[in-house]
Amino acid sequence: MIQLDPPRERECQRCGRRDVWDDEVRNWRIQDDSRAGDPFCIHEWDINGAYQPIRG
Numbered sequence: 325m326i327q328l329d330p331p332r333e334r335e336c337q338r339c340g341r342r343d344v345w346d347d348e349v350r351n352w353r354i355q356d357d358s359r360a361g362d363p364f365c366i367h368e369w370d371i372n373g374a375y376q377p378i379r380g
């Protein structure tokens with residue numbers, strides 16, 4: 325059985341935004357509001373691009 329180990333944090337390579345994974349809402353949230361980054365940035369996260377959190 326494959327045990328998934330999703331990343332717990334990620335950082336945008338473009339604008340420097342940092343997110344952490346929140347188990348309660350099962351989604352990313354901004355780790356530090358002062359580093360929220362560019363809201364128009366098409367964030368390029370430093371995690372495996374193949375990983376897609378399940379939405380919906």
Ligand SMILES: [Zn+2]
Pocket residue numbers: 336337338339340341361362365366367368
């Ligand atoms: Zn970004």
